[in-house]
Amino acid sequence: MTSPVAVARGLAAAVLAPAAAEVDRSGVLPRGHLDALADAGLYGLIGPAHAGGLGADLGTFAAVVEELAAGDLAAAFVWLQHHGVVGRVAAAGSDPGLLAGLCRGRVRAGIALQAATRPDAAPVTVRRDVSDLVLDGAAPWVTGWGLLDLLLVAARDGDDVAFVLVDAVEGPTLAVLPQSLVAVQASATVELRLTGHRVPSARLVGRTPLAAVRAGDAAGLRLNGSLALGLVLRCTRLLGPSPLDDDLGAARARLDAAGPGELPDARAEAAALAHRASGALVVATGSAAVRAGSVAERTAREALFLLVFGSRPAIRASLRARLGAAG
CATH class of the missing domain: 1.10.540.10 (Acyl-CoA dehydrogenase/oxidase, N-terminal domain)
Structure with missing residues (x-):
């Protein structure tokens, strides 16, 4: 197989x-x-x-x-x-x-999770009304709109986070606002707005205390690091043998070995490496890299995107130090 x-x-x-x-x-x-x-x-x-x-x-x-x-x-x-x-x-x-x-893959799904836990934004909330769940609020980053059947929405219910499945269909109580991005515009990323949006209570697929969700957040950072390493992998294949090969292996090993407390720094290392690798690809490509549509130009924009995608304060602090902006 x-x-x-x-x-x-x-x-x-x-x-x-x-x-x-x-x-x-x-x-x-x-x-x-x-x-x-x-x-x-x-x-x-x-x-x-x-x-x-x-x-x-x-x-x-x-x-x-x-x-x-x-x-x-x-x-x-x-x-x-x-x-x-x-x-x-x-x-x-x-x-x-x-x-x-x-x-x-007959049913395709996306997520709207961070708006329930971010301390710097009003959360999506949920309340029960007879046999329905009623959702209100906005999730600023929802990926894949128009390519999805369902969304998993995390919503605050007092001190808990409820995970609710919502049909990915616009209507009077569910609206989306397209986001214009510097890269991966084809990801169809939108802001989701829910206003008294009702779903059957059977669409509740889990409930977790908010404190536990926040405590477990770092453990979920590993896979986002693989997006950055994918860009590095692209660069190494286009550049041929170079020290980036060893750097890629080291960053991957660090992500694999990192515990929750170490993952933010390991994630930052992966993102910074993608940024550096894309720069190396631009230099190796030469003046053709500044032509819109070249692989090097696209990769550099994608590396920029991954410097901030799925970020957390600890990741941002580590990146600032790695890029010489700490202080």
């Missing part, structure tokens, strides 16, 4: 990378790219075997993220969000049909 990492590498080389410049230029991610990932079983990468998933471990998951990001960051970015929903629905164990659909 071909490993998921080899499958991802093949799809990235045959499908994602050849179209990446046009995807970036048009700002449109072809649904067929995501169909190819689903047909290969990658939408069920971490799903349980009984639901049609591959049951991959974290190391395999991280390696697949790298390969897909090396091919096309926008596609990897949209695909990655889906797995947060697979994991939450699998843990709930209450809807085997939905879980099977998610694992096979």
Whole structure:
């Protein structure tokens, strides 16, 4: 059986990378790219075997993220969000049909999670009204709009965070505002606005104390680091043998070994390395790198994006120190 990492590498080389410049230029991610990932079983990468998933471990998951990001960051970015929903629905164990659909990629999902826990923004909230859950608030960064069937929304309910599945369909109580991004515009990232939005109470798939969600936040940073390492991987393949090869291995090993307290700094190291690797690719490419649409130009913008994507205060502080801006 071909490993998921080899499958991802093949799809990235045959499908994602050849179209990446046009995807970036048009700002449109072809649904067929995501169909190819689903047909290969990658939408069920971490799903349980009984639901049609591959049951991959974290190391395999991280390696697949790298390969897909090396091919096309926008596609990897949209695909990655889906797995947060697979994991939450699998843990709930209450809807085997939905879980099977998610694992096979027949149902595609995204996440709207951070607005419930960020201390610097009004959270999305949820309340119960008879047999419905009612959601209010805004989530500023929701990826994959128009390519998704469901969203997993994290909403505050007193001292708890409720995880609620919402149909990804605009209407009177659910609106989206497109975000204009310097890179991965094809990720179709929007701001989600909910105003008295009702869903059946059966759409609740979990509830966790807010303190526990915040305490566990760092543990979820590992995979976002693989997006940055995917850019480094792209650069090393285009540049040929160089010291970046060893730097990539070291950054990957550090992310793999880091505990929750060490992950923010390891994440910062990965993002800073992507920034440096993209700079090396620009220099090696020469003046052609300043032409819009070149691989080097696109990679440099994507590295800029990853300096701030999924950031936290500890990551930002580490990056400032690494880039010489601490003080």
